[in-house]
Each structure stands twice: as structure tokens, then as C-alpha cells.
Amino acid sequence: MADAAPTGTSPEGGDAAPQQRMARELGWYASFSVAFGFVSIATGIFTAYGSVLSTSGPRGIWAWPITVIGQLSIALVFGALAARIPISGYSYQWVSRIVGPVWGWIMGWISFAFLGVVLVAVDYTIASTILPELFQYVGTVQNAWVITAVVVLLQALLVASSTRTTHRVNNVAVTVQLIGMIALTVLLFAVGAATGKLDFGHLFDTATVPAHGYYALGGATHAGPFALAFLLGAFTIVGFESAANLAEETKDPARVIPKAMVQAVISLGVLGFLFLIAVTAAAGRIHGVGESATPVATVITGVLGSVVGKILLVLVVISIFSCGLVITLSGTRLVYAMSRDERFPGWSLLRRIHGRTQTPLNASVFMLLIAQIILAVFSRSTDALFELFSAGTLLPALIYAGTVAMYVAKRRSLPASQGFSLGRWETPVLIVATVWLAYELLIFRDASFRAPWIYVLVLFAIGAAYFAGLLARRGRAGLTMPDMADVDRALDDAGTTTAQPAEGTAR
Template identity: 70%
Template sequence: MATPEAVSSTPPQTDAPLKRELGLYASFAVAFGFVSIATGIFTTYGAVLNSSGPRGIWAWPIAVIGQTMVALIFGALAARIPISGYAYQWVSRLANPLLGWLTGWISFAFLVVVVVAVDYTIAATILPELFGYAPTPANCWVITAVVMLLQAVLVALSTNVTNRVNEVAVTVQIVGMVGITVLLFVVGAVIGRLDFTHLFETAPVAEVSYWDFGGLSNAGPFPLAFLLGAFTIVGFESAANLAEETKNPERVIPRAMVQAVVALGVLGMLFLVAVTALADNTVELAKSATPVATVITSVLGPVVGKILLVLIVVSIFSCGLVITLSGTRLVWAMSRDERFPAWQLLRKVSRNRHTPVAATIGYFVVTQAILAIFSGTSDALFVLFSAATLLPAIIYAGTVLLYIVKRKSLPASKGFTLGRWEIPVLVLASIWLIYELLIFRDASFEQPRLYVGIMLVVGIGYLVYLVATRGRKGLSMPDMQDVDRAFDDNTISK
């Protein structure tokens, strides 16, 4: 591999340039919208009650710290290599093009499954609760497909409009979540229902062996609780995937990612404490299909309960919209480098809309196929969410390992560095990611592991084809010489 000073990193020319339109709040909204605590907590709180009991919410702050460390490392890389494709670009240029391609493919596998997981929640749990009908595999399939179509159309039409919609949705989510959290504490105190002893109960899970790490094929009750944070606090790196459409990305993107994770962590913990402290009977609450809505309805009344459900729909739509935006940019970035199936078509950018329309259509077609595969299973949501938690953990672990190995050879950054905190951040991030990955040894994650395995086999098969037809030299990536200078030329419009 060439030294960092050797080769220019100018991205290849495409039919039309992307436009730098995103400022700090837009970048923050992308990171916040993908993570979406309203979506993550609403959909996984019930699973935590059943696997870990109310006490499981204390895994949340630990997960927040761990993911903040990961966000800091991603920020340091994004400041040095502000190119669409994030981890795919970083690993390709700093380590090995073959490993970079696999990282990009795993990221793609994550982005096509997580959007299905998120949007399927609207059809499977929220709309049935909101309108009082029974969900079936057929109506869940149709509703999810329509939601995903609307998101793809928005992304294809205009990045600016997509981000305006997302900014409004994120603002509504922040205001709504803060308002509901405050109301829960105030009303709960007034009616004397707040019971903070619930925060330390384990029922319906037994107290015996609660803290055990588990065996070779099973995780203990408390370790399973980390999945609440591990699923919810992912996707903050989507801001880095829009680097070529962000103003001053070296400074804006790291700040946006870290701010999003911290804000989500604090607000999410307060909301979890409020909901858990207001639970009448945690054993009965664990039986509810929508335990968060059940608590809020019982405390604030059915009208506020319905408003919460509408807020969750808005949050989930925003989350799916940002995932679609990020997924299409990854497909486009890999196609621009001539490394994705059908790259000749998918690399094109609309001259009128300045969006990768073809990549958006390609991404949408794959997500529809994923939906068709999973929608017929009885535990579709669990499988989808588990796969969408395992895949980013793999991506994060690989990227952190890359940073550890290459940190001494990284070119200096003008935007963001870890400075003297680098070693502590790396140690904490590594411990967190190893612990998180070990949770997935549990037998209940057999199907998600199967999905990951199948996608890896497909990806490796295509990579073998690329190497066979082009040779390793045909897959070489430009190393980092001077990203700032590369992005000052006319290949990317300001």
C-alpha cells in the first residue's frame, strides 16, 4: 500500500455533482433522525421487560457511553476523510480495498434490513394500536411497502426537501419527547403514582442469576438489556455518509454525531425512568404489545396516548427516510468507484435534481425483496431488529480496529481530533464493542446470524468475481494525500 502522501484521493467524476446544502442542524438532524429514540425505545422496551425486567433500563447509560466513544472515533475519521460511503471509504483507503469493499457490503446489508425493521414497526404495532385493527402478515407487508415507497420518492426527488422534512420531523420528535417526559414526571408526582422502586425490580424475570454473563450459547438477563441501547443508538454515522453534501464537513459532521448521541442518551434515559416508574404492574406491562403507549395512556389519558402514537409514526417515518438517504449514498459511492453490481447505472446523478435517482431505485428494489422474505415469519420484528443490531456492531468494531492500527499514519485533521483523549476513547470503545458482540452468541439470534452469513457469502461471491475479472490492481483505491485539496476542485460543487 502506498504511503498517505503518495496519491490523490479525488473522487471519480460522475454525470453531475452533488450539492453542498447541509449545515450543522441538518447534519445533526440526520444523525438524530436515524437513531430516533422514540422509534427505538417504543419498539424494544417490551423486549427488554421480558428479557431483563425493568432493571434492564440501567444498561442504557452504559450503552450510551460506549456508543459515544464510537461516535468520537467516527468523528475523527470523518474529519480526515469526508467522502460519501463513510466506513467503506475509510477502510478502503487506509487498510485494504478488499476489506474496504467487504465493509461497504456489510454496511449495505445493514442499511437494507434496518429500514425494513423500522418501517415494519408502523404496520405491525403502531397503526393497529392507533386504529384498533388486527395486524396480519399481508396488511403489514402492504403498509410497510407503501411507507418505504414514499421515503424513496422523497429521497429521489430532492436532498434539500428530504432534509427539510427530516428537520421538521426531528424538531417535532425532540419537542414531543421532552414535553411527554416532563408531563409524565409532573402528572405522576401529582397523582402520587411515581414509584422509583420499579427501576430496580426484575419481574417478570427471576432475581436469581440476574447478573450472570451466561454460557457459550446463552446470554444472561442483564446483558440482554444492552440490546435496547445497542439497537436504538446506531446510525449516527449517517451524517458522515452525506459528507459531500455538507458544508464544512470536517468540523460539522463530528460535532453533529457526538451531539446527537449525547442528546439522545440523556433524553432517552429520562424517558425510560419516567415510563418505568409509572408502571403499575411490570409483569402485566410486559404482556402488552405496546407497553410505552400503555403506560402513557393510563397516566395522561387516551388522547395523549394517541398523540404519542402519532409522534412515533412521525419519528419512524423520519428514521426510515434518513436510512433510505444514507443507503442510497452508500450504493452511489460504491458504484462511483465501479464496485457495486450494476454500477454503470447506479453511479449516475440526476443533473436536474442533483440526487442519485438510479441508486435510490436500486436500493428500494432490494429493500422490497428483504421485506418480502421476512414479512411472512411470525417473529419478523425480532429477527429484523436483531440483524439490524448485529450488523452495525460488526461495522463499528471493524472501523475502531482500523483506527487503532492506522492512527499513527493518519494525516493531520483541520477539523476534529481526539488529542490526548485518544487512548481512553479507544480503550472504552473496544471494551464496549467486544462485550456487545458477545451478546449475540445467544441462541435466540440464530436467524439474524444466518442473515448476516448469507449476505456475507453473497458479498464475497461478488468480490471474487471482481478480483477475477479485474485483478487486485483493478480494485486499488487512491490513498489519502490531501482530502481538503481534493474537495476544493470542481468535481464536487460547493
């Protein structure tokens, strides 16, 4: 870890306290693994596939490739920003420095809320859908709560103990996931074809969902069946920006991070769609899939047999654990970044780097406590997985929409990039991203998303109360972000050519 060095002035007007820096030791594969591990198609599909079957039928999987295109356009915009402002905190840092600290803080708080709820959603998937099928026991709200709490604790301990070890574990887990998902998809196609258990006509079936009005947009308080199917991809293909949250620990971040994010979205999009086709084609000839609480696990066991099926389910558990690990890591870095700027509750404790572990230990413990609180809130709900999945889809949509809107408004005044640029594709990419995000957010008018909206509004109220106190104590002028020269310093530390701020860049 680099020696602590004073930078700038404090919001109170005096000299700033020395700021600590974490070691810059991550390469391309580590960055790719973070993006790939957070997205985790195994996690997203195992979590949300049952909801798609019930709301949209098997035909709903055709919303996936459209969603991938929409999310890829967002990844490209995020890549352009990461190449210009390679600092931990991603959207919080970008919006704070380009638009202003008030909007930046709002974006940071939404990001924090998302990471807290999606961590619980991911780990709850292990307890509620995979382990009951793997060990053949009856899953209940009580045992799912206990198992999830233990998994969250293990991930927090690993993140707090060592960043290097965390990345080694994640790199191995991502490699296992990549090999395992490819093997699983190939085996489903091969064994399913050999045993006559593939029905490709099932891919276009609506099952119990009425075919009439299937593609309708819906009304004021409900979305159409096909529209609801987009949530599978929207829940799964998120978190690629977590690579940008580790920018200060990545070598040559302006070049490495955009590449890692885009490659993660493309590879996961293609592999995920092939897996969905294999599972859905087989689901038409496997008894009990429609009634199963774990339809993907039921299909795998039905096609490949119990022994092979359970081996592959173990690989899925590893993949999901890796996803939760990356989310914990990303949440810890966001809390640390906001605390370093004295913007987060308890910032004086949460911005500290532990001398022995060289990790933001206090921030790791804080994320653990937040996850346990969120888990307790949802622990008595019989529909906890759907509510967590819905909130974990709504929040990133809000983050992406706010960040893309900022890019559209301020792209002419951004600092120059030395690593990645959209070039002549900027306008088409922004059009696709804007249309996609507007459509996605409209889906959440459906009455079934009432609980996630309540969760979001409660968290917003808590954040608003704290931020009002922050403004009262310091005033707006006291929230000025560090000068854009810090961005140049970050690029210099990464070994790239210094990028000069453009005219009119916000400070």
C-alpha cells in the same frame, strides 16, 4: 450541483469517466438532524422495549447509560475519521483508503446490509406496534407487511425526488421529535406523579425474570439477563455516522460532522434515559403492560388518556418515518459512493446523478427494491420484529468493531485533521470503545440470535460471490482507490485548510 470533472484514471487503466458531484449545501443543523433522525430514540425504544421487559425485566433499563458511554466512544472515533476523510461512504471509504480496497469493500457491503435491514425494522415498527394502538385494530403479519411496504415506498420517492426537500422534511420531523419526546417525558412524570401512577421501585424489579444469576455472563450459547438488556441501547444509539455519509454535501464537513455526531449521541442518550425511567416507573401501575405487544404505547395511553396519548403517538409516527427517511438517504449515498468507485453490482447505472432532481435516482430505486425484498423474506415470520431488531443490532456492531480496529492499527499514518482531534483522550476513548464492542459482540452468542446470524451469513455469501467475480475480472490491482489527494480536494471544496497525507498513508 458542481460541474462534472474528470478525476484520475479508471480501474481498467484508461481515463476515468467524468464524475458528477452533488451540491454542498448542508449546514450544522441539517447534519445534526441526520444523525439525530437516524438514531431516533422513539423508534428504538418503541421497537425494543418489549424485548427488554421479557428478557431482562424493568431493571434492564440500567444498561442504557452504560451503552450510551460505549456508543459515544465509537462516535468520537468516527468523528476523528470524518475530520480526516470527509467523503460519502464513511466506513467503506475510510477502510478502503487506509487499510486497502478489499477490506474496504467488505466494510461497505456490511454497511449496505445493515442499512437495508434496519430500514425495514424501523418502518415495520410503525405498522406492527404504533398504528394498531393508535387506530385500535388487530395487527397481523399481513397488514403489517402491506403498511410497511407503502411506508418504504413513500420514503424512497421523497429521497429520489429532492435532497433539499428530504432534508427540510427531516429537519421539521427532528424538531417535532425533539419537542415531542421532551413533552412526552415531562407529561409522563408530571401526570404520573399527580395521579399516583409512578412506582420508582419498579425500576429495580426483575418481574418474571429470575433475580438469581441476573448479572451472570451466561454460558457458551446463552447470555445473562442483564447482558441482553444492552441490546436496547445498542439497537437505538446507532446510525449517528450517517452524518458522515453526507460529507460531500455538507459545508465545512471536517468541523461540522464530528460535532453533530457527538452532540446527537449525548442528547439522545440523556433524553432517552429520562424517557425510559418515566415509562418504566409508570409501567408498574398500568394494567396489562406485561402482556401488551406495544408496552410503551400502552403506558402512554394509560397515564395520559386516550386523546393525549394518541396525539403523542402521532408524533412518534412522524419520528419513526423521519428515521426511515434518513436511513433511505444514507443507504442511497452508500450505494452511490461504491458505484462511483465501480465496486457495486450494477455500478454503471447506480452511480448516475439525475439531471433534473440532482439526486442518485437509480440508487434510490435500488434501495427501495432491496428493502421490499428483505420485507418479503421476513413477512411470514410471527417474530419478524425481534429478528429484524436483532439483525439491525448485530450488523452495526460488526461495522463499528472493524472501523475501530482499523483506527487502532493505522492511527499513526492517518492524514492530518483540520477540524477535530481526540488529542490526549485518544487512548482512553479507544480502550472504552474496544472493551464495549467486544462485550456487545459476545452477547450475540445467545441462541435466540440464530435467525439474524443466518441473515448475515447469507448476505455475506452473496457479497463474497460478487466480489470474487470482481477480483477475477480486474485483479487486486484494479481495485486501487483514488489517491488521498482527493481527500485534500474535498477539504478545499469545503473551505478548510488543506490537510497533507501523513507518511505511509495507504493508497
